[in-house]
Amino acid sequence: MCGALRPSDAGKKVVLMGWVNRRRDLGSIIFVDLRDRTGVTQVVFNRELNAAVHDKAEDLRNEFVIAAIGTVKKRDADTINPNIPTGEVELVTEELRILNVSKQLPFLPSDTVLANEEMRLKYRYIDLRRDAMQFNIELRHKVALAIRDNLASQGFFEIETPFMTRSTPEGARDYLVPSRVQPGSFYALPQSPQLFKQILMISGFDKYFQIVRCFRDEDLRADRQPEFTQIDLEMSYPQPERVWEVVEGFLTAAFKAAGHEIKTPFPRMDYDDAIRQYGIDKPDLRLPAFTDVRDCFTPADLEQLAINKDLPVIAIRTPGVGELSRKERDDIKPLFVSKGGARVFEDFKRIENKFAEAGAKVRQKTGAAADDLLVLVVGSAQAGKTPGRDDHPAAKRKVTPAELAIYASAGILRVALAQKYADRHGIFQKSGDPGKDFRFLWVTNFPMFEYDEADRRWVAAHHPFTSPHDEDMDKLESDPAMVRALAYDVVLNGTELGSGSVRIHRQDIQRKIFHALGMTEEEARSRFGFFLEALEYGTPPHGGIALGLDRIVMILAGADSLREVIPFPKTAAAKDLMVEAPTPVAEGQLRELGIGVVVKK
């Protein structure tokens, strides 16, 4: 292979096949860098040594596919290229076969500047020839293989579940597949194999896993594709801690496959603490936590600044940003997304000038160094009681809705600031120390329900098959706001890698949950009848989790987008630019399916 030859191979007669990555025609001598999956080797065509082959080599162009047959030669000391692994050898060609030619390409795999994404996606086969993409796809393969091996060694069976299944109206929108045999009826592609894996537990396959495609018809983001791959697993009789061990086990194997030794167990944090310290349920631990500096101000200070004295005063510290200009401070404002009347003080200097004592206390409490950026997020005084209204169904929670609004606003700003000034603080740069580069975290004890303000009802925070905490069972009907779920997320560097829970295995509790969600017995039966029935035939306690393989590989590859680790991804409008999907289909095809299309104007 093109990346394999070393000085010890000198004298061997070999055949190299690959693409012309670059050619350097010096007249009587032509050098070609021949490329395949494994790397690049310099191939030499010398007129003096072999005029016929040299003649033929003059026709070579970028991305021609060739076979070069010749003898491996150790390079003279002054012609060694230290920049490539094969730089000490070259192939002296005795026979050249042009296996295929190439017309001029829209861009070259060897280009130093990247083509824009539209080009890359349209000509994906060329883009995938690039080193970086070859590396990422290989990395993905190695990681997936390591996870399979590890889970198999932990006693899990890989079991497939259907792609054509039943639509479940809860959750994300389904991708639908019409049935020809049952006109007017549709399969749905699975958002996850959730119910099937629970059924497998009921069937006695007490450790299941699958590296499986999932489909969600929702709007895309850099870290969201309409089809994505989950490492899905489920086990019988587990405590949450047992699931965490399994995950920590295969993640250790996966990261090892990528060359990183991570430490387990991962730290754990209650959902409430995550919100109070980071304003988000997927904290990036590489950055400093919030400091509540409300007590640094006197009541008079707060009044003068029109700060709500009943709500937290959050100091966000972003290290090493340095002095900001007037304009730079103004640029902070658009980063701020205000929820429930939250306000931002982006100019901490001004507070220090006017309220010297409070300013000093804040600096002390946050431990801010001179070149750290301090920004305050507070509740607005005018808003008064409105955002915290005591009659809100969740008002009794440890973190009230009014406080949550402040924390959440600050949480978004904290991450936005860190991203904006990433090159100044360098915290996101890889240090080579896995303990610093990969900050894992288990977030636990999520609330069971979230209140949907628009529909004025409770909805499942995780999914409706999640078991409540044993201690909170009795509050299911009396006080749903205070029920905690046996649910957990695994978070890495502020990215949610996966989410799981211990499930409900008793039919009576499942019925109570549906009831709390405002679902009647009939509705529950019609949606999940088969599943509710299955629960009645001897269901073992069970639980599991699903992790996004794409996201794991993305982080390992140091990429900013899932598209860098998925060979054939879709655009933000869910299109595949290479095959040009989706497309309209022929009228006859639709007729056979009994489908009429109404195009919205």
Place this chain on the structure above:
RNA sequence: GGGGACGUAGUUCAGUUGGUUAGAACGCUGCCCUGUCACGGCAGAGGCCGCGGGUUCGAGUCCCGUCGUCCCCGCCA
């Protein structure tokens, strides 16, 4: 559904206040070159300035619409 950025040669980009023939680099074509490795040198080809409308004596440049790509909010149990 909403907000923002971008769209000029095969590619990546520049293009001043609206003003003559729209530039550069890489790639491409031809010629020269025996040790290059992002080879070098000379010559050359290559443009519906995304598309449609408008303002103007005059539009790559201003306005409106539209399409495409990217990022974010909503959404993603």
